[in-house]
Amino acid sequence: MFSKWRKKQAEPKVVEIVAPLTGEAVSLASVPDDAFAGGHMGKGVAIVPTEGKLVAPFDGTIAHVIKSKHAVMLEDEHGLQYLFHIGINTVSLKGEGFTTHIAVGDKVKAGQTLIEFDIEAIKSAGYPVITPIIVTNADELTETIDTNLGPVTAGRDVVLKAILKA
Template sequence: MLKNLFKKKDTNADLVSPLTGKVVPLEEVPDQVFSQKMMGEGIAVDPTSNLVVSPVDGEVVDVFKTKHAISLRADNGAEILVHMGLETVELNGEGFEIKVNNGDKVKKGDNLADFDVESVKAKGYKTITPIILMNGEDYNLTNISFAEEVKAGSEILFHIEAK
């Protein structure tokens, strides 16, 4: 029982895809903030379904007021941003149904949001969703996925290792 008190925190984690869809290298995202990695390293998924799930075991840090993005802190301390679509902040929440609150504990595959992909596309917005490691000064991404298609909550997009 005491050995669990002194158990070293695991500093590595696998990040699963938060969406079902086509994997897109971050450099190919049609938004310079993401493609030039101004916010950090990561990958993107062009969704083919509306379900958005937690990519990590951890905690919801921030559900953006405009509902287009959710940040999470993985149990290993890595901070992840799931940014649903591009320029979708302008929709002011329309097309997004959030299922979690700030401070909620989540496991990989838990439902975070429903993202009405068709509605957002119909309004002229791109639905490609960057998944960004926000604290890259403390973590490295390895084993980045080159899969063409991924399923939400099951396929690993990348591995996160503490520096």
């Protein structure tokens, strides 16, 4: 009789992120940099790209673009911020081989090109192209974060699945 007045339990909000790059999704432990591999930057996954194009995996807002063009932070509708860091130690390239198509504050649509990069130039300079994808404010998530590893296509395959805290 009083069931209509009981507070409904909110369904947990699951956030799925599709691959922002085409390539091979691997665990963060595979990244040759302890800050990423050890989870010190946040939770996530990494992709070894086979194409030099980073696209927005969801509609969002550009929160930060690193001056050397090798990384960008994108915020989703839930306030989660994701760092997409192309390569390891690529800040040393000082923007060489990277072309950005966005600026801080831009609203972007899923599939929109954010950064183009020259995979061969990065490799020739001696840097790995493995690209960590990190939820930087992972404290907004439950401990549950699933990664889907293996071949992925940008804009199509889910690489991260997380549950927001209530």
